[in-house]
Amino acid sequence: MLFFRRKKPELLGIDISTVAVKLLELSKVGSHFRVESYGVAPLPPDTVVDKNITRVEVIGNIIKAVVKQSGTRLKHAAVAVPGSTVITKMISMPAALNEDELEAQIELEADQYIPYALDEVSLDFVVQGPTAKTPNMIDVLLVASRKENVEDRVTALELAGLKAEIVDVESYAIEHSCALILDQFPDREASRAIAVADVGATVTTLNIVHDRQIIYTREQSFGGKQLTEEIQKRYGLSYEEAGLAKKHGGLPDNYGPEILEPFKNAVAQQIGRSLQFFLSSSAHRNVEYIILAGGCASIPGIDDYIDKSLGIPIIIANPFADMLLSPRIQPQRLNNDAPALMTACGLALRSFD
Numbered sequence: 001m002l003f004f005r006r007k008k009p010e011l012l013g014i015d016i017s018t019v020a021v022k023l024l025e026l027s028k029v030g031s032h033f034r035v036e037s038y039g040v041a042p043l044p045p046d047t048v049v050d051k052n053i054t055r056v057e058v059i060g061n062i063i064k065a066v067v068k069q070s071g072t073r074l075k076h077a078a079v080a081v082p083g084s085t086v087i088t089k090m091i092s093m094p095a096a097l098n099e100d101e102l103e104a105q106i107e108l109e110a111d112q113y114i115p116y117a118l119d120e121v122s123l124d125f126v127v128q129g130p131t132a133k134t135p136n137m138i139d140v141l142l143v144a145s146r147k148e149n150v151e152d153r154v155t156a157l158e159l160a161g162l163k164a165e166i167v168d169v170e171s172y173a174i175e176h177s178c179a180l181i182l183d184q185f186p187d188r189e190a191s192r193a194i195a196v197a198d199v200g201a202t203v204t205t206l207n208i209v210h211d212r213q214i215i216y217t218r219e220q221s222f223g224g225k226q227l228t229e230e231i232q233k234r235y236g237l238s239y240e241e242a243g244l245a246k247k248h249g250g251l252p253d254n255y256g257p258e259i260l261e262p263f264k265n266a267v268a269q270q271i272g273r274s275l276q277f278f279l280s281s282s283a284h285r286n287v288e289y290i291i292l293a294g295g296c297a298s299i300p301g302i303d304d305y306i307d308k309s310l311g312i313p314i315i316i317a318n319p320f321a322d323m324l325l326s327p328r329i330q331p332q333r334l335n336n337d338a339p340a341l342m343t344a345c346g347l348a349l350r351s352f353d
C-alpha cells in the first residue's frame, strides 16, 4: 500500500515532469501557509519519455542537486504519478470494517476491479464517506498504478537521499492547488464549471473543475517546446540558448510578430478546442473562467490574448498569492515560476492533511 499513507512527517513536494524536477517546501504559520524553499531544475532530453522515467539515476542526481540548491532540510517527500498511468474505481464496502479489515478485504477483492495481475500493481484506497442511499456502507476510492510507475519515482528519490512517504496522483495534487486558487477569488466562485489549462513544455492539459473536483480531463501533445524549437530553427540557436532567450528576451524584433504571436494563437486554439470537446460532452453550457497554469502561462500577455480570442476571463495560476514567503525566497522569481508549480504545491500541501 503506497498512495495515501496516513501518518507522516513534514513533506517536500517533488514534481518530476517531462522536462524538469520541481521542489517545494511549505510550512504553516498560524492559519497561513509559508513557502520555505523551492527549486526548479531542467532535465536532459529523453530522461522522461511518454511519462515513463527512462534514466532513473540521472533524475536521482538532479533531485539531489535541486534539494541542495533549495536549502531544504526535509528528508521526506510526496511525489506523484501521472493521472494517465492510474486506474481508479469507486467501490462500496461495509462501514463496520476497521482500517485493517478494510485493507484485507480490498486486497481479496481487488482483482475484480483492476485489469492487471495484482503483483504488478501498487494499490491503495481512500475512504470517501457513506454510500448514498445505502445504509451501513461506505464509498472507497481504489487507486492502482503499475508498479514500475511508482517504483521508478520512489527509487529516484532514494538516490537523492529522500524517502517517498506519499505517492499521489498528479490530478489530485492539481485539485489541491486549485482549491487554494478558488479561495483567492471567493466572490467569483459560482456553481459553474471552471477550466484549468496547464500549458507545459510538451503537454497541454485541460481539467474542468466543478464543486472543487476534476470532472473532465483532456491532454494534447502541445507545449512550450514547440516555441523553443521554432526559435532554434529561425535563429540557429541550441535548445538551451533558445530556452533562455524565450524567458529572458534578446531576440530580434521579428520574434514577436512572426513567432510569438502565432504561438499564442496556437495556445488559444488548443485550449479552445479542448473546451469544445468538454462542452459538447457535458450539460455545462460554458465555463466561468480559465485558470492558466504551466510554464507557458508566464509568457507576457498570453492571458489577454486568450481572453480576447476565446472571450473567457483568464486568471494566471498563482497558488502562492496568499502565502507568506521565507526571506530566502525571491518573490519575483517565485511569481514567474508559480504557474508551473501547481503539482509541486499540491504535493507539498500533503504535509497538512
Ligand SMILES: Nc1ncnc2c1ncn2[C@@H]1O[C@H](COP(=O)(O)OP(=O)(O)OP(=O)(O)O)[C@@H](O)[C@H]1O
Pocket: 017, 018, 019, 020, 199, 200, 201, 202, 203, 223, 224, 225, 228, 243, 246, 247, 293, 294, 295, 296, 298, 299, 300, 336, 339, 340
Ligand atoms: N517566462 C517564460 N516565458 C516563456 N516560456 C516559459 C517561461 N517560463 C517557462 N516557460 C516555458 O514553459 C515550459 C515549461 O513548463 P512546465 O514547467 O509547466 O512544463 P512541464 O510540466 O515540465 O512539462 P510537461 O507538462 O510537458 O510534462 C517550457 O517550454 C518553458 O520554456
Ligand SMILES: [Mg+2]
Pocket: 017, 198, 200, 201, 294
Ligand atoms: Mg506539466
